[in-house]
Amino acid sequence: MLVAIIAGVAAGCLGTLFGVGGGIFLVPVLQFVVGLSFDSAAAVSQITIIGTSIAVACTDANRRLANVRLAMTLQVLTLAGALAGGFLLAVIPAAIEQRIFGITAAVIVVVMLRRLDIRNIILDVGCDVGRLGARIADPESGCEVSYRVRRWPAAFAASTAAGAISVLGVGGGVLIVPVLNAWCGVPLRAAAATSAFMIGATAIPGVVAHLKLGHLVVPQLAAAAVLGVLAGSRLGIWLGPRIGIRSLKLLFALILVAVAAKYLLFLGQPGGSR
Amino acid sequence: MARRLMQVAFAFSTASLVIGLLGSSVSGHASWVNVIITGLASLVFIPVIPVIGACIDFLRRKEWEFAAASIAVLALLAYALSRLS
Numbered sequence: 001m002l003v004a005i006i007a008g009v010a011a012g013c014l015g016t017l018f019g020v021g022g023g024i025f026l027v028p029v030l031q032f033v034v035g036l037s038f039d040s041a042a043a044v045s046q047i048t049i050i051g052t053s054i055a056v057a058c059t060d061a062n063r064r065l066a067n068v069r070l071a072m073t074l075q076v077l078t079l080a081g082a083l084a085g086g087f088l089l090a091v092i093p094a095a096i097e098q099r100i101f102g103i104t105a106a107v108i109v110v111v112m113l114r115r116l117d118i119r120n121i122i123l124d125v126g127c128d129v130g131r132l133g134a135r136i137a138d139p140e141s142g143c144e145v146s147y148r149v150r151r152w153p154a155a156f157a158a159s160t161a162a163g164a165i166s167v168l169g170v171g172g173g174v175l176i177v178p179v180l181n182a183w184c185g186v187p188l189r190a191a192a193a194t195s196a197f198m199i200g201a202t203a204i205p206g207v208v209a210h211l212k213l214g215h216l217v218v219p220q221l222a223a224a225a226v227l228g229v230l231a232g233s234r235l236g237i238w239l240g241p242r243i244g245i246r247s248l249k250l251l252f253a254l255i256l257v258a259v260a261a262k263y264l265l266f267l268g269q270p271g272g273s274r
Numbered sequence: 275m276a277r278r279l280m281q282v283a284f285a286f287s288t289a290s291l292v293i294g295l296l297g298s299s300v301s302g303h304a305s306w307v308n309v310i311i312t313g314l315a316s317l318v319f320i321p322v323i324p325v326i327g328a329c330i331d332f333l334r335r336k337e338w339e340f341a342a343a344s345i346a347v348l349a350l351l352a353y354a355l356s357r358l359s
């Protein structure tokens with residue numbers, strides 16, 4: 001129980017600091033330290049994602065930045081992806097699920113180390129932003145700026161894929177945020193806020209699928225992890241402006257490389273099966 | 275309105291999880307697990323609230339395409355949650 005709380009705090013804190021979601025850290029700890037099966041660990045992680053999403057979405061700054069029109073449009077696809085992922089969960093072997101989880105960890109390392117943070121802003125507030133664009137307050141330029149959403153097919157594809165992998169206990173933001181920022185013209189902070197608005201609802205089909213398959217075996221563990229993640233998220237929000245992120249980022253990247261290696265190279269080892 | 279409702283529901287589910295976890299750790303009685311399950315269940319339903327809020331906003335502003343998208347989202351969520359029963 002204590003391990004679940006500590007892992008939850010660490011996952012929530014790191015997830016908030018780096019904006020990648022804590023599930024990628026929580027699932028291996030619950031599987032290899034606490035001794036849960038991969039599916040049970042993913043089920044617990046999936047519930048913590050809902051908690052993190054609500055905690056982040058409730059903040060004032062996030063509400064002003066979230067693009068609800070874009071979120072609702074993409075949400076149809078993330079939910080369709082999550083429902084498909086929920087059905088696939090029952091038929092895909094655990095070894096494949098863990099391999100996908102390992103690949104996701106590797107993708108997160110690359111995304112995190114090469115965080116693009118393309119500005120994507122238009123200083124002319126009066127310009128036409130289209131149906132999905134928006135105007136936001138930009139702290140760097142100190143005024144209101146605009147952005148347009150481009151390359152919708154990329155956003156649609158990333159949203160569907162993000163929904164499908166979310167059933168593995170990883171928040172879909174890891175795919176949605178970089179795609180919206182790098183390819184679709186959305187500023188990073190707006191992309192992160194929009195993703196936070198979406199991932200709570202996206203996690204629901206996954207939670208239902210895990211519950212139906214009987215993966216949530218110890219509710220106390222889920223409660224402990226959720227409370228830990230909530231506390232960790234607060235800690236991450238407080239720590240963000242106070243610590244040097246660079247060295248911590250490298251440490252987190254090393255942990256993720258180890259996680260990716262464990263899931264991709266050591267399948268079939270004790271603790272690696274369902 | 276939706277935000278206030280979300281905060282109240284979030285406070286309720288967090289309190290249920292804390293009370294259930296403490297009760298379960300101290301007394302070990304099985305009934306505390308029900309309190310935890312209530313907390314987890316309410317947590318799972320909370321993300322539906324902002325979607326309903328967004329849908330009402332879109333309908334008020336007559337942004338029909340986004341209202342349709344949010345209704346589709348609600349339908350998919352209803353389908354997902356109905357699979358629990």
